[in-house]
Amino acid sequence: MKKILVTGGCGFIGANLLPMLLDREYEVRVLDSLILGSRDYIKGLDVEFVQGDIRDAGDAARAVRGVDTVIHLAAFGSVVASVEDPKTNFDMNPGGTLNMLQASVEAGVEQFVFSSTGGALIGNAEPPVNEQSLPKPISPYGAGKLACEGYLNAFAGSYGLRTKIMRFANVYGPYSGHKLGAVTAFIKAVHANEPIVLFGDGSASRDFLYTDDLCRGITGVAEADLAPATVLHLASGNETTVLELARLVAATGGRPDHEIVLRDARPGEVQRNFAAFDLARETIGFNPSTGLEEGLARTWDWFREHVL
Numbered sequence: 001m002k003k004i005l006v007t008g009g010c011g012f013i014g015a016n017l018l019p020m021l022l023d024r025e026y027e028v029r030v031l032d033s034l035i036l037g038s039r040d041y042i043k044g045l046d047v048e049f050v051q052g053d054i055r056d057a058g059d060a061a062r063a064v065r066g067v068d069t070v071i072h073l074a075a076f077g078s079v080v081a082s083v084e085d086p087k088t089n090f091d092m093n094p095g096g097t098l099n100m101l102q103a104s105v106e107a108g109v110e111q112f113v114f115s116s117t118g119g120a121l122i123g124n125a126e127p128p129v130n131e132q133s134l135p136k137p138i139s140p141y142g143a144g145k146l147a148c149e150g151y152l153n154a155f156a157g158s159y160g161l162r163t164k165i166m167r168f169a170n171v172y173g174p175y176s177g178h179k180l181g182a183v184t185a186f187i188k189a190v191h192a193n194e195p196i197v198l199f200g201d202g203s204a205s206r207d208f209l210y211t212d213d214l215c216r217g218i219t220g221v222a223e224a225d226l227a228p229a230t231v232l233h234l235a236s237g238n239e240t241t242v243l244e245l246a247r248l249v250a251a252t253g254g255r256p257d258h259e260i261v262l263r264d265a266r267p268g269e270v271q272r273n274f275a276a277f278d279l280a281r282e283t284i285g286f287n288p289s290t291g292l293e294e295g296l297a298r299t300w301d302w303f304r305e306h307v308l
């Protein structure tokens with residue numbers, strides 16, 4: 001049985017990923033500071049829990065001991081918060097990632113799989129973007145993820161660590177009650193009968209990927225034999241404007257005419273983004289199959305049961 005450490009395993013993506021890893025018979029350890037995620041999300045799962053901070057050398061060393069693979073999800077994940085506080089973002093994301101990489105090399109970890117981002121890292125480019133697109137991040141969050149990718153490449157080159165880089169689209173699904181992104185905000189607004197707030201004129205677009213599809217992609221990346229520091233976009237390949245998303249969420253909640261209001265666009269957020277996933281399809285057979293309406297219906301059901 002192989003042993004995997006999932007950093008940030010009590011967060012949104014971690015909580016969706018852990019059951020899939022257990023189904024595949026991995027022994028799983030989680031490192032999480034619980035600053036954003038929740039232990040309730042992983043209640044009843046047969047995982048070892050280590051409470052600690054990815055920025056702390058002692059916590060990192062404790063967490064990687066005896067582990068074959070690190071799936072590194074822990075991060076400060078908000079574009080808007082990174083614009084307000086770029087220094088904390090830097091300490092958490094490039095700083096925390098460098099610390100986890102060093103601990104992994106020292107402990108003889110075989111591979112290190114990293115959760116990067118598509119849209120925020122590449123910035124305002126003509127979509128669909130792919131692994132050949134030139135990264136020009138316009139937010140500290142995007143810049144920090146690009147720096148992390150640089151370190152993943154450097155640790156493969158300098159220390160022979162088998163690193164892999166996944167660039168996620170905008171992920172949505174169960175266990176996202178604490179998130180600040182559009183799907184969570186829109187579901188909460190519709191349920192509370194408050195207007196859905198869009199920043200900008202509603203034409204900004206994103207690539208929304210359902211968690212089950214993403215997590216199948218993560219396990220595929222972890223298990224694939226890839227060249228060191230391979231970068232793969234895990235995305236739906238579909239472009240959806242935030243106005244379309246707002247209408248879909250309202251319809252899912254049974255209020256198709258729900259009020260939508262517009263506010264000024266926020267700095268640091270890209271205008272259009274969606275990504276092609278051909279390389280992931282070719283290398284790991286990535287094939288996202290959950291349509292947006294179906295995924296939103298499942299997400300709404302989870303919120304109704306656990307949050308609303």
Ligand SMILES: NC(=O)c1ccc[n+]([C@@H]2O[C@H](COP(=O)([O-])OP(=O)(O)OC[C@H]3O[C@@H](n4cnc5c(N)ncnc54)[C@H](O)[C@@H]3O)[C@@H](O)[C@H]2O)c1
Nearest residue numbers: 008010011012013033034035036037053054074075168171
């Ligand atoms: N959700 C998305 O749409 C999306 C898109 C692109 C990339 N990503 C990346 O995927 C990863 C997971 O995202 P998520 O949506 O699950 O985020 P999340 O905030 O729900 O989960 C992050 C987890 O990391 C933990 N954490 C944060 N800082 C920590 C620290 N210093 N030490 C230890 N634990 C810490 C939090 O408590 C939380 O449980 C992140 O790296 C994020 O940047 C997410």
